[in-house]
Amino acid sequence: MVDLSTSIAGVTLPNLLLNASGVNCRYENELQQLLDSSAGSLVTKSATLSSRDGNPEPRYAPLAGQIGSINSMGLPNQGYEYYLEYAKKFDYNNAAGKPLFISLAGMSLPDNKAMCEAFRDANLPCVLEINFSCPNLPGKPQLGYDMEAMEAALQVLAPIIGKPFGIKLPPYFDIAHFDQAAAIFNKFDNIAYVTCINSVGNGLAIDWESETALIKPKDGFGGLGGLMVLQTSLANVNAFYRRLNNGKQVIGCGGVTSGKEAFLHILAGASAVQIGTQLQEEGTGVFERVSKELEEIMVAKGYTNVEEFRGKVKTL
Numbered sequence: 083m084v085d086l087s088t089s090i091a092g093v094t095l096p097n098l099l100l101n102a103s104g105v106n107c108r109y110e111n112e113l114q115q116l117l118d119s120s121a122g123s124l125v126t127k128s129a130t131l132s133s134r135d136g137n138p139e140p141r142y143a144p145l146a147g148q149i150g151s152i153n154s155m156g157l158p159n160q161g162y163e164y165y166l167e168y169a170k171k172f173d174y175n176n177a178a179g180k181p182l183f184i185s186l187a188g189m190s191l192p193d194n195k196a197m198c199e200a201f202r203d204a205n206l207p208c209v210l211e212i213n214f215s216c217p218n219l220p221g222k223p224q225l226g227y228d229m230e231a232m233e234a235a236l237q238v239l240a241p242i243i244g245k246p247f248g249i250k251l252p253p254y255f256d257i258a259h260f261d262q263a264a265a266i267f268n269k270f271d272n273i274a275y276v277t278c279i280n281s282v283g284n285g286l287a288i289d290w291e292s293e294t295a296l297i298k299p300k301d302g303f304g305g306l307g308g309l310m311v312l313q314t315s316l317a318n319v320n321a322f323y324r325r326l327n328n329g330k331q332v333i334g335c336g337g338v339t340s341g342k343e344a345f346l347h348i349l350a351g352a353s354a355v356q357i358g359t360q361l362q363e364e365g366t367g368v369f370e371r372v373s374k375e376l377e378e379i380m381v382a383k384g385y386t387n388v389e390e391f392r393g394k395v396k397t398l
């Protein structure tokens with residue numbers, strides 16, 4: 083028997099697999115589906131101050147050959163108070179022992195400040211994941227790519243949040259950016275983890291027969307996810323695993339379609355693993371399948387728990 087449990091930001095997950103924020107997590111019924119699945123936890127759709135319809139449809143499409151997906155959802159969500167109410171009535175002592183993560187993506191620093199203050203005042207056991215990386219808001223650059231602005235935001239938000247929290251990061255592609263971003267995060271004791279990665283921003287998927295972009299928003303430009311971003315995701319997971327100190331952890335997200343990619347994320351340093359595109363395409367049964375596949379890999383390799391190989395990717 084192998085143990086897939088983990089702990090993140092001081093909370094225990096009976097299974098290290100959970101959804102990527104944004105997939106199957108906007109509405110309470112979807113969140114219940116995640117709770118009823120084999121996932122070890124759940125994270126809500128990134129919330130803004132007010133509810134949003136998001137971008138015009140079609141705004142999500144799988145890519146041919148199951149290599150991934152493109153999306154430009156535009157942060158459609160019920161508004162942060164919906165998720166605050168959900169967090170207030172969430173059963174933190176549920177039989178399955180599943181903790182709750184809440185994703186926040188304020189459209190401005192004052193918005194993020196107001197939402198973080200509301201969650202602070204509610205004093206709930208849920209863990210906040212601040213999304214600095216939505217690539218799909220027309221005219222709004224990702225905070226994760228503006229190091230000064232990201233640090234300034236953290237100087238405001240970290241003290242308000244007070245307790246351990248996480249940050250959802252965009253993919254970085256330059257070693258200097260890994261260095262700069264990690265140096266910023268290491269300044270804040272209550273940054274407990276980073277989630278790497280959000281979608282690879284502003285790809286363009288075109289159907290060759292119709293000669294048309296697959297999605298409507300932003301002339302077809304959207305965030306790329308799925309198997310095609312696996313290697314970028316593994317690099318970001320490992321880069322921050324190597325650079326973050328004082329027990330800060332990494333949640334891996336990107337390209338997990340089977341136990342094999344989940345295993346690779348753990349090998350790269352991930353303490354938990356989020357599934358997005360494959361959850362969107364397969365449904366919540368993906369958690370049982372990937373768990374079983376991961377367990378089979380661990381048994382075959384003689385591992386009994388993930389700490390035995392987490393972060394132990396070998397180099398030549």
Ligand SMILES: O=C1NC(=O)NC(C(=O)O)N1
Pocket residue numbers: 104128153154155156157158213215216217218280281305
């Ligand atoms: O942070 C996000 N990442 C994405 O890839 N899409 C969603 C969105 O567009 O709402 N948000």
